[in-house]
Structures are given as C-alpha cells and as structure tokens.
Amino acid sequence: xxxxxxxxxxxxxxxxxxxxxxxxxxxxxxxxxxxxxxxxxxxxxxxxxxxxxxxxxxxxxxxxxxxxxxxxxxxxxxxxxxxxxxxxxxxxxxxxxxxxxxxxxxxxxx
Amino acid sequence: xxxxxxxxxxxxxxxxxxxxxxxxxxxxxxxxxxxxxxxxxxxxxxxxxxxxxxxxxxxxxxxxxxxxxxxxxxxxxxxxxxxxxxxxxxxxxxxxxxxxxxxxxxxxxxxxxxxx
Numbered sequence: 001x002x003x004x005x006x007x008x009x010x011x012x013x014x015x016x017x018x019x020x021x022x023x024x025x026x027x028x029x030x031x032x033x034x035x036x037x038x039x040x041x042x043x044x045x046x047x048x049x050x051x052x053x054x055x056x057x058x059x060x061x062x063x064x065x066x067x068x069x070x071x072x073x074x075x076x077x078x079x080x081x082x083x084x085x086x087x088x089x090x091x092x093x094x095x096x097x098x099x100x101x102x103x104x105x106x107x108x109x110x
Numbered sequence: 111x112x113x114x115x116x117x118x119x120x121x122x123x124x125x126x127x128x129x130x131x132x133x134x135x136x137x138x139x140x141x142x143x144x145x146x147x148x149x150x151x152x153x154x155x156x157x158x159x160x161x162x163x164x165x166x167x168x169x170x171x172x173x174x175x176x177x178x179x180x181x182x183x184x185x186x187x188x189x190x191x192x193x194x195x196x197x198x199x200x201x202x203x204x205x206x207x208x209x210x211x212x213x214x215x216x217x218x219x220x221x222x223x224x225x226x
Contacts, residue, residue, distance in 0.1 A: 032213070043114075043200050043217030044153070087152060091213050097168075098215065100145075100152040 004088045009105040012078050020073040020104055022088030027068050032091040034098065035062065035073045037084040044087065047073065083108045113137065114218035116201050121223045123188065123195060131186045131221045133201035142184035143202040143215065146170060153200060159184055188223060196225050 005023040012018040024033065032051050036044040048055055048062045050071070055062040061074040075082055087103040114135045123129045135142065141160050145153040155168030159178040173192025178184055184203075188195045199222075202215040 034214075036215075041198075041220070041222075043202070043220050044215075045217065046214045049214070097155065097158070098213070100154070102150075102152045 003099065004090060004101040006086075006088050006101055006104045008102070009107065011107045011109060014080060014108055014110050015077055018075040018078045018082070018106065020075075020086050020088075020106065021070065022072070023070045024088070024090055025069045027090060028092075029068075033062070033064060033068075033071050034089045034091055035060070036087045036089060037082075038087065038103070039084045047086070049091070078106075078108050080108050080110060082106065114201060114203055114216055116199075116218035116221050118221060119219070121221055123223060123225050125225070126190045128187055128189050129223070131188070131199055131201075131223070133184045133186065133218060134182055135184075135201075135203045135216075135218075136182060137203055137205070137216060138181070139203035139205050139216070140181070141204045141213075142178070143204075144168075144174070144176065144184070144186045145200040145202065147198040147200060147220075156186065156199075195223055198222050 032049050034049040035047040037047050038044040048057055048060050050062045050064050063072045085103040085105050089098045089100055117132045143158045144156040147153050154170050156174050157165050157176040159165035162178055162181050165176050165178050175187045198220050200220045201218045204213050204215045
C-alpha cells in the first residue's frame with residue numbers, strides 16, 4: 001500500500017505561516033492527497049485535499065509537487081487553536097480507503 | 111444539526127466480556143468506518159461498510175465484529191478474542207460519491223475503551 005512520511009513534530013510561532021511537509025513517493029496517478037487534523041481526545045477533522053493542482057480553502061492551502069511525490073500543507077497565519085496532529089493521507093483509487101500515517105504534531109508557541 | 115454521535119464516551123470492559131460501541135449518523139451517508147487509535151499513533155481501519163447489510167474487514171479486524179442493518183447505524187462489538195482492546199475508537203462516515211473520489215470522512219467524538 002502507498003504510504004506517507006511526515007515529521008513527528010514541528011514548532012511554530014503564533015501568527016506566522018506554517019509549512020507541514022509530506023512525502024508520498026509511491027503515490028499512483030489517481031490517488032488523492034488528503035489532510036486531516038486531530039485535536040487531543042477528539043475525532044479528526046477534514047482540512048483539505050487535492051490531486052494535482054494546488055488548492056486553497058478557508059482553512060489552509062495545499063501545494064502539490066509537480067511529480068506528486070510530495071506535498072505541503074500551508075497554514076498562512078497559525079493560531080493557538082491550530083495546535084493539533086496533522087495527518088497527510090492518501091485516498092487509494094483502487095479501494096477508496098484512506099491510508100493513515102502517524103502524523104505531525106504541530107506545536108504553536110505564543 | 112447533522113453529524114455523527116458515538117456512545118459512550120468512556121467504556122470499561124472486564125476480562126472475557128464483549129462490549130458494543132454505538133455509532134449513529136444523520137448525514138445520509140452511505141459509507142461508514144471504524145478505526146482504532148493507540149496513544150501517539152495514527153488511525154487503523156477495523157471495518158468499513160459501503161452500503162446497508164454489507165461490510166468488509168479492514169487491516170485489524172480480528173477480535174471485532176460489526177453489523178449494518180440500518181443506514182444510520184454501524185455498531186462495533188469488541189469481543190473477548192481481542193486481547194488488547196484498550197484504545198480510542200473512532201467512527202466515521204462519508205458520502206461515497208464514487209465519481210470525483212473526494213471521499214471526505216466525517217468523524218465522531220470517539221469512545222475510549224479501558225480494560226479493568
């Protein structure tokens with residue numbers, strides 16, 4: 001199965017941009033890249049997803065490399081409420097299942 | 111409001127006991143999922159169901175059972191065969207478009223299962 005690789009943790013200062021990287025070197029041509037985040041003791045929530053082009057929504061931006069082997073989630077202005085574990089996940093086209101990695105714990109310093 | 115509810119929030123199981131975790135959704139979603147999460151780890155898929163009266167095993171189905179008699183409900187039973195059941199259990203659903211494959215999943219608040 002295709003897998004994703006993320007740093008275990010990252011720190012950022014409040015009100016600064018945050019770039020969360022993800023490697024997915026075995027991605028196939030039709031697998032979607034999804035990002036979710038999880039606050040402590042809560043269920044994950046959807047952040048953003050994309051296939052080939054960069055994507056923007058009210059929560060974040062997703063930059064996808066031209067070869068699709070990596071992507072970056074961008075939080076333009078981090079707040080303390082953005083402190084969470086961020087998961088980069090592939091939606092396998094073959095079986096519509098999400099393959100979850102261990103995620104990146106984002107720490108926001110005031 | 112539409113959403114997914116899980117109950118109870120905390121559940122205690124004695125050795126050799128079966129326990130059932132509830133998951134209900136009023137989003138009119140076709141697909142439902144059960145995940146297990148251990149401390150500091152990502153989610154692992156236990157079972158999923160794409161339609162009523164049908165479900166498939168995920169990566170770690172041993173020691174668990176499910177049913178899908180109604181579209182809104184997908185209960186998970188943790189049987190005595192599951193030797194290490196202590197974990198955070200998450201239920202999710204998705205609209206299952208099948209066409210654009212967005213497959214965004216919506217999660218419930220989770221049930222924390224502890225073994226006495």
